[in-house]
Amino acid sequence: MTKTVQPSQTAAFYAQAVASFVVSLGAMGIALVYLPAAGWVRGFLGLGLLYVVTSTVTLCKVVRDRQETAGVSNRVDQARLDKLLAEHDPFKVEV
Template structure:
């Protein structure tokens, strides 16, 4: 049985993702702070930003969970197939 190749993430990719998120979030927060408008408008936009961030995190978790579930299902199906193939004897004659 061949072992499936698991995709791995490098440390550089992980750091890049964290830095990209931090830079984008901080730039929008700074833009909201210096926006020349009333405070309630900045608060509304900040609340919208918070909603976008939390929904993005939720979406990432859902996609990850679905991918992990499909990997488990594929492993179970592969195990069943391997069991059937090992039990099958093409040279056995039924009498």
């Protein structure tokens, strides 16, 4: 049976991802505060920003769940195939 190596994330990659998210969200927040527009326009853009962030998090979760499900199903299929091959005797004569 072949083992698949699961890629792991380093602490530096995780820190970089979190820092990138915080910087981008902070920059957009500052830009919305100093935007020379009416308050309702800034509020509308702020709600749009929150919608983009929440939908991105949801999309990431859906993609991750789909990959995990595919991995589990592949392992189950591989186990079934291994069992069939182990039980198969090509020299057995069926009567």
